[in-house]
Amino acid sequence: DAMVIQNPRYQVTQFGKPVTLSCSQTLNHNVMYWYQQKSSQAPKLLFHYYDKDFNNEADTPDNFQSRRPNTSFCFLDIRSPGLGDAAMYLCATSSTLGHQPSGSPHTLDTQYFGPGTRLTVL
Amino acid sequence: DAKTTQPNSMESNEEEPVHLPCNHSTISGTDYIHWYRQLPSQGPEYVIHGLTSNVNNRMASLAIAEDRKSSTLILHRATLRDAAVYYCILRETNFGNEKLTFGTGTRLTIIP
Numbered sequence: 496d497a498m499v500i501q502n503p504r505y506q507v508t509q510f511g512k513p514v515t516l517s518c519s520q521t522l523n524h525n526v527m528y529w530y531q532q533k534s535s536q537a538p539k540l541l542f543h544y545y546d547k548d549f550n551n552e553a554d555t556p557d558n559f560q561s562r563r564p565n566t567s568f569c570f571l572d573i574r575s576p577g578l579g580d581a582a583m584y585l586c587a588t589s590s591t592l593g594h595q596p597s598g599s600p601h602t603l604d605t606q607y608f609g610p611g612t613r614l615t616v617l
Numbered sequence: 618d619a620k621t622t623q624p625n626s627m628e629s630n631e632e633e634p635v636h637l638p639c640n641h642s643t644i645s646g647t648d649y650i651h652w653y654r655q656l657p658s659q660g661p662e663y664v665i666h667g668l669t670s671n672v673n674n675r676m677a678s679l680a681i682a683e684d685r686k687s688s689t690l691i692l693h694r695a696t697l698r699d700a701a702v703y704y705c706i707l708r709e710t711n712f713g714n715e716k717l718t719f720g721t722g723t724r725l726t727i728i729p
Contacts, residue, residue: 499660537704537719537720537721537722538655538661538717538719539719540716540717540718543716585660585661586660587660587661605651605663605666606653606661606663606717607662607663608659608660608661608662609660610658610659610660611659611660
């Protein structure tokens, strides 16, 4: 089945040590998102890529960066993790009008989420 | 994005219908009403969405008030697997603007 894959599912890093989380998708969707979800809170959008165009949310800290080397992969880099960055990080994809893969059963404009990576900062 | 208001939690008995309400009194004419749910230890998943008319799919039904200021997600026969946090989200589908702004959601507990 086409899907959104996040590796690893659990990541432990040390305070201040850079960490990279990865996301891949087999849906051939043109939009990819990164959300942060802290314990008992709702997911919060950090940024998204619309094709190759990077869109940062206004309140996303500079400590968070992202790369999208191709359609299938997207990375979240945390340059100097703090204790407050411990959270679940969710990757999602969507397809906008004109980019819907032919024959795909998926619905335009809906987002498809991966299982998340739970980051622990020691 | 316009805001939504949902009860923090609800309980329902297994195999009974569940009606999850959402208020969105400041909805604009172009806002779509989306519902997602998040099962424990998983990412959110799309449930259903609509604009003005009621909608049905294999997972649920969405009933939208005539003035569009409220909506109700209906699970026709709840199972234990439906225990999740349900998010009602307003989304303005602009080309290139695909944000989802999650509110606090409703935590649904299913009683066996």
